[in-house]
Amino acid sequence: MNQVREYLEQIVALDDKNWEVFSSKLKKSEFSKKTVLVKTGQVENHLSFIEKGTVRFYIPKVENDITFGFKFENQFISAYDSFITQSKSQYQLETMTPTTLWRLTFSDLQDIYNNTTVGETIGRKVAENLFMMKTKRELSLLNDTAEERYLKLFSEQKRFIKEIPLKYLASYIGVTPQALSRIRKRIS
Amino acid sequence: MNQVREYLEQIVALDDKNWEVFSSKLKKSEFSKKTVLVKTGQVENHLSFIEKGTVRFYIPKVENDITFGFKFENQFISAYDSFITQSKSQYQLETMTPTTLWRLTFSDLQDIYNNTTVGETIGRKVAENLFMMKTKRELSLLNDTAEERYLKLFSEQKRFIKEIPLKYLASYIGVTPQALSRIRKRIS
DNA sequence: CGCCGAGTTGAACTGAATCAAGAAACGTGG
DNA sequence: CCACGTTTCTTGATTCAGTTCAACTCGGCG
Numbered sequence: 001m002n003q004v005r006e007y008l009e010q011i012v013a014l015d016d017k018n019w020e021v022f023s024s025k026l027k028k029s030e031f032s033k034k035t036v037l038v039k040t041g042q043v044e045n046h047l048s049f050i051e052k053g054t055v056r057f058y059i060p061k062v063e064n065d066i067t068f069g070f071k072f073e074n075q076f077i078s079a080y081d082s083f084i085t086q087s088k089s090q091y092q093l094e095t096m097t098p099t100t101l102w103r104l105t106f107s108d109l110q111d112i113y114n115n116t117t118v119g120e121t122i123g124r125k126v127a128e129n130l131f132m133m134k135t136k137r138e139l140s141l142l143n144d145t146a147e148e149r150y151l152k153l154f155s156e157q158k159r160f161i162k163e164i165p166l167k168y169l170a171s172y173i174g175v176t177p178q179a180l181s182r183i184r185k186r187i188s
Numbered sequence: 189m190n191q192v193r194e195y196l197e198q199i200v201a202l203d204d205k206n207w208e209v210f211s212s213k214l215k216k217s218e219f220s221k222k223t224v225l226v227k228t229g230q231v232e233n234h235l236s237f238i239e240k241g242t243v244r245f246y247i248p249k250v251e252n253d254i255t256f257g258f259k260f261e262n263q264f265i266s267a268y269d270s271f272i273t274q275s276k277s278q279y280q281l282e283t284m285t286p287t288t289l290w291r292l293t294f295s296d297l298q299d300i301y302n303n304t305t306v307g308e309t310i311g312r313k314v315a316e317n318l319f320m321m322k323t324k325r326e327l328s329l330l331n332d333t334a335e336e337r338y339l340k341l342f343s344e345q346k347r348f349i350k351e352i353p354l355k356y357l358a359s360y361i362g363v364t365p366q367a368l369s370r371i372r373k374r375i376s
Numbered sequence: 377c378g379c380c381g382a383g384t385t386g387a388a389c390t391g392a393a394t395c396a397a398g399a400a401a402c403g404t405g406g
Numbered sequence: 407c408c409a410c411g412t413t414t415c416t417t418g419a420t421t422c423a424g425t426t427c428a429a430c431t432c433g434g435c436g
Contacts, residue, residue: 059331068326113309120309121301123312124308124312127315127316128315131269131319134319134323135268138329141326141329146391165414166414167414175391175392176394177416179392181415182416182417185416335423353382353383354383363423364424365384366425366426369385370385
């Protein structure tokens with residue numbers, strides 16, 4: 001739980017009273033590998049902080065899923081569009097390893113927004129960060145080759161990337177598994 | 189200015205007192221066609237609402253710019269990452285037509301965050317919306333063909349798209365102008 | 377009127393998709 | 407803990423969408 005506080009304090013000053021409200025809502029949950037946390041068509045009801053584990057974001061497809069994100073320990077996860085609009089999710093979240101989460105429900109979060117002085121600020125800054133990351137990603141998809149995206153990913157997240165199956169990485173980069181296999185061969 | 193209030197009221201309930209604080213900061217500016225509003229390397233100091241006009245988001249390149257967005261009347265614009273982090277912008281904004289903006293500076297916005305009850309909520313919801321739009325775009329870039337992206341754009345923004353030069357649309361869709369020219373020919 | 381940028385069209389080339397088959401790794405039950 | 411079956415990864419051959427280079431047309435505006 002300290003990990004959560006540390007994370008939040010990077011974003012905004014957090015006194016004990018605010019943290020008290022926030023932390024009183026957090027519930028710890030453990031999930032085994034390959035657990036689907038949010039299914040398409042369901043409404044996301046959680047904002048979760050990963051204490052330990054890896055989570056994949058994807059649109060399920062008969063043949064190959066479209067994987068568009070990975071999150072690791074010390075990051076927040078959610079099918080955030082579904083969560084904030086409380087409408088059906090278009091994509092799924094699934095654990096890739098045994099995973100420990102600290103979770104907040106939608107109504108918990110509304111309470112925090114209403115009963116803390118910093119809740120809205122945290123919410124805003126989190127959304128701003130998400131937006132900036134997506135902007136970076138958009139430009140990478142428009143601008144970089146598949147090979148460049150792979151190399152970037154590798155240099156930024158080496159530790160985790162090595163543990164992710166090639167077929168998911170391929171989809172994230174925007175190519176087929178065969179193509180990524182050949183890219184790897186070429187650059188090694 | 190009423191347009192701004194109407195826009196904000198779609199996001200959050202806004203009483204006269206809050207609106208008073210907000211609107212007292214707004215300054216109207218007019219720009220001629222092809223004016224660069226933010227240059228790469230500069231820090232964005234404005235959050236602006238388009239009363240009238242069209243603005244293009246792009247990374248300037250010697251040969252072909254990378255155009256990654258268009259905004260039209262009744263939308264907010266900003267090199268938002270630069271604005272919120274107050275660091276150098278990686279991209280530029282440029283008017284494509286004569287444009288009228290209602291503008292807020294960074295410090296104006298901080299005042300609003302501090303002196304209104306709804307400022308932070310608006311900030312959060314705006315960021316959340318930006319995030320959702322980028323998510324949609326990311327999935328389109330991963331999932332759709334260039335042709336599908338063109339058709340979607342066309343069906344969503346027909347009115348404006350017809351006025352945008354092909355070479356910018358091509359870049360936005362992720363292909364060369366020649367390729368888009370052929371796509372158009374094929375589907376017409 | 378002439379020029380220049382924007383758009384179109386053609387031809388050759390290329391990176392990645394697709395189809396296919398075999399090798400390696402993985403997990404599950406006996 | 408091994409054996410089998412399934413999934414993942416690799417490699418090859420073919421196809422295809424889009425790039426690149428180049429030439430030509432069109433329309434605006436200086």
